[in-house]
Amino acid sequence: MTTKTRRKIITHEEKCVGCRICQLWCSYQFTRKFTLSKAYIRVDNPYGLEPKISFLEDCTKCGKCADYCLYGALEKIEERT
Amino acid sequence: MEWNGYTGNILNIDLTGDKISITKENLDDLKQFIGGFGMNCKLGAELIKPKIDPISPDNFIIIGAGPLVGTITPGASRTAGISKFPATGAIANSCGSMSFGFHLKNAGYDHIIVSGKAEKPIYIQIIDDHVELIDAKGIWGKDIVETTDLLWKKYGSSGVIAIGQAGENMVKGALTLIDKTSTFGRGGLAAIMGAKNLKALIAQGTKGISIAYPKEFNQAYKKLFERIRKYPHRQSWHEVGMLRSLPIGLMLTAQGQKKKSRQVSDRIYLKKLKKRRIACPSCPMADKDILEIKEGEHCGLIQYTSSAINPFLMFTLKGLNTYDEVVKLYDLTNRYGLDSLTITALFELITRLHEQGIITNEKLGLEWKSDYKTLAMVTEMIANRKGLGEVLAGGWKEIGKRYDIEDKMLEVKGLDVIFDPRFMRLGTMEFEQVVNVKGAHVASGGSPTYATSGGSMKRFETHFRRMGIPEPAITRIFKPLREEMMVNVPRLTRYSEDWYALLTSMGLCARAQMNRFYSMENVTNFYNAITGFDRSQEDLRIAAERSWNLLKILNAREGFSRKHDKFPKEWFKNLKYGNNELQLHDFFGTTLITPTIANQLLDDYYNERGWNLKDGLPSQEKVKELGLTPYI
Numbered sequence: 075m076t077t078k079t080r081r082k083i084i085t086h087e088e089k090c091v092g093c094r095i096c097q098l099w100c101s102y103q104f105t106r107k108f109t110l111s112k113a114y115i116r117v118d119n120p121y122g123l124e125p126k127i128s129f130l131e132d133c134t135k136c137g138k139c140a141d142y143c144l145y146g147a148l149e150k151i152e153e154r155t
Numbered sequence: 156m157e158w159n160g161y162t163g164n165i166l167n168i169d170l171t172g173d174k175i176s177i178t179k180e181n182l183d184d185l186k187q188f189i190g191g192f193g194m195n196c197k198l199g200a201e202l203i204k205p206k207i208d209p210i211s212p213d214n215f216i217i218i219g220a221g222p223l224v225g226t227i228t229p230g231a232s233r234t235a236g237i238s239k240f241p242a243t244g245a246i247a248n249s250c251g252s253m254s255f256g257f258h259l260k261n262a263g264y265d266h267i268i269v270s271g272k273a274e275k276p277i278y279i280q281i282i283d284d285h286v287e288l289i290d291a292k293g294i295w296g297k298d299i300v301e302t303t304d305l306l307w308k309k310y311g312s313s314g315v316i317a318i319g320q321a322g323e324n325m326v327k328g329a330l331t332l333i334d335k336t337s338t339f340g341r342g343g344l345a346a347i348m349g350a351k352n353l354k355a356l357i358a359q360g361t362k363g364i365s366i367a368y369p370k371e372f373n374q375a376y377k378k379l380f381e382r383i384r385k386y387p388h389r390q391s392w393h394e395v396g397m398l399r400s401l402p403i404g405l406m407l408t409a410q411g412q413k414k415k416s417r418q419v420s421d422r423i424y425l426k427k428l429k430k431r432r433i434a435c436p437s438c439p440m441a442d443k444d445i446l447e448i449k450e451g452e453h454c455g456l457i458q459y460t461s462s463a464i465n466p467f468l469m470f471t472l473k474g475l476n477t478y479d480e481v482v483k484l485y486d487l488t489n490r491y492g493l494d495s496l497t498i499t500a501l502f503e504l505i506t507r508l509h510e511q512g513i514i515t516n517e518k519l520g521l522e523w524k525s526d527y528k529t530l531a532m533v534t535e536m537i538a539n540r541k542g543l544g545e546v547l548a549g550g551w552k553e554i555g556k557r558y559d560i561e562d563k564m565l566e567v568k569g570l571d572v573i574f575d576p577r578f579m580r581l582g583t584m585e586f587e588q589v590v591n592v593k594g595a596h597v598a599s600g601g602s603p604t605y606a607t608s609g610g611s612m613k614r615f616e617t618h619f620r621r622m623g624i625p626e627p628a629i630t631r632i633f634k635p636l637r638e639e640m641m642v643n644v645p646r647l648t649r650y651s652e653d654w655y656a657l658l659t660s661m662g663l664c665a666r667a668q669m670n671r672f673y674s675m676e677n678v679t680n681f682y683n684a685i686t687g688f689d690r691s692q693e694d695l696r697i698a699a700e701r702s703w704n705l706l707k708i709l710n711a712r713e714g715f716s717r718k719h720d721k722f723p724k725e726w727f728k729n730l731k732y733g734n735n736e737l738q739l740h741d742f743f744g745t746t747l748i749t750p751t752i753a754n755q756l757l758d759d760y761y762n763e764r765g766w767n768l769k770d771g772l773p774s775q776e777k778v779k780e781l782g783l784t785p786y787i
Contacts, residue, residue, distance in 0.1 A: 121334055
């Protein structure tokens with residue numbers, strides 16, 4: 075029986091401040107441009123009372139977004155299966 | 156050619172002719188002037204004709220976002236604007252944060268030039284290549300919060316600059332808010348928009364910003380990011396934000412308002428007001444606030460502010476007794492698009508002169524009381540130019556003449572003093588209020604002489620080097636007028652302004668908590684890596700100095716000179732502060748500043764700038780040295 079590791083990004087939306095550093099890094103990582111619309115992570119309603127964080131299907135779970143979140147809104151965890 | 160950092164595009168919007176066009180930026184210009192602030196100055200010099208009426212179709216609004224805006228460079232989200240301001244008659248710069256500049260760059264534009272006047276109220280929609288003037292009938296007459304919320308509902312996440320009723324009614328000091336949070340245009344930018352029938356601008360972009368040298372950029376970014384991550388005070392910035400930066404409780408205690416000082420404590424803020432912290436795009440400090448009143452008469456009020464300090468500063472007004480009244484009054488000023496600092500200064504002055512019998516109820520046309528009810532009513536009257544509000548909406552110059560109180564007002568060039576040096580002592584921010592072309596404003600005077608900074612001379616020197624101050628100038632800065640003053644604040648002010656001009660040109664945040672991470676060296680590295688240009692630190696320092704001088708030249712054309720750089724007469728009188736009588740002293744409190752010494756301080760400032768001592772304007776040599784002769 076083999077053990078595999080699967081990475082998950084857990085969101086804590088209540089800690090999100092709408093800086094969108096995660097979204098900017100994501101787009102830069104994959105397109106070499108800073109473009110919110112090309113990111114696989116989305117922060118909707120960034121300045122609302124309740125921002126929403128979501129991931130597009132193509133997200134590779136590379137975890138860069140969590141690495142650069144200074145506010146604790148994104149958490150990278152490795153799950154063994 | 157391929158543009159990096161810059162988009163290379165200027166969006167021209169002629170409201171009179173309903174014409175929209177794009178012009179390309181010139182690389183030679185960008186060697187002389189850097190992005191946001193720098194290019195704004197150049198465009199302003201070419202477009203704004205001397206002596207025009209600020210509230211007329213002849214005036215221009217020039218908005219710019221620097222080459223670093225739109226990237227992930229920490230704190231690179233500033234929007235800069237230049238126009239001829241109605242409160243002062245000066246051509247001045249204003250800055251705001253939040254997401255407008257970010258979205259503008261992403262839509263593909265470095266600058267917007269708005270001219271003329273629309274036939275009926277409109278707003279400008281900028282979505283990539285889809286730029287349109289749209290009928291504002293659904294939002295004209297609404298306050299800034301309502302306007303922004305309606306536009307966000309329609310467009311989703313976007314950058315919005317909006318005016319309230321005060322702007323629509325051309326109140327001289329009316330300002331705009333970006334994303335209903337960040338003040339933009341102290342001194343009347345909203346009145347200029349109102350006069351143009353321009354309710355708002357909304358920007359949204361998907362084009363993105365590319366980087367010329369990704370490897371160098373990554374290196375510079377990661378190094379800076381790790382420094383920020385390890386910054387020991389970062390957590391407390393996240394926790395209490397701007398309350399870290401100004402001791403309002405101390406101010407209130409010193410004023411003898413001790414009971415109130417307890418209500419501006421971190422504890423009250425965290426327990427009773429803080430709803431959520433928000434950040435400009437790319438910002439690691441998140442120092443903007445969403446406040447919520449959680450109890451009492453105003454329970455449920457949600458208030459966005461660029462700093463919790465702003466409402467708390469209104470607490471210095473006598474008769475406002477609880478924090479929720481203060482937040483509510485501040486919310487009113489914000490919604491109307493009035494300047495809370497000006498409103499506070501105005502109400503303080505009227506209350507003081509009313510107590511002294513100099514301004515009477517008969518003169519005011521109402522029974523003046525410094526309490527929430529009266530102040531809220533008068534705020535509404537100003538925004539709508541009703542009754543007494545018609546006079547107060549006319550700005551300090553008109554108020555001074557009307558009530559014959561010009562000598563008693565704390566203003567310079569028509570803009571009210573923010574930091575009184577009799578309490579704060581004369582650091583660069585306090586001195587800046589005298590020499591700034593904009594009038595009494597403090598943004599461009601940041602330095603280690605800020606209220607809560609300070610420290611040893613060694614620490615000062617470290618900051619001076621960080622700001623790129625040349626060695627011979629550092630020597631001069633440590634030679635003040637009198638030895639015991641220790642630091643020559645006027646000479647230092649020149650370099651604070653140039654450093655501010657550089658940050659603002661780049662689009663970087665100038666607030667102390669971000670500013671401290673930047674140096675001439677890393678700004679140059681970011682600039683070159685992002686744009687692909689090859690500029691030296693000295694090139695950038697001179698470009699910043701050039702922009703500041705050009706702005707001064709524009710105001711010389713308007714008739715401003717040394718005689719307008721006046722220390723308010725009140726500063727030479729004692730200030731009653733609680734049980735204390737405060738006097739105007741230098742930064743270290745060793746020397747009483749008399750009018751004669753004040754004049755000598757101005758001499759030092761002009762000398763350090765290479766300006767004429769006689770008229771306080773750039774000398775011929777300085778103009779030539781900076782290549783500004785065509786603008787004279």
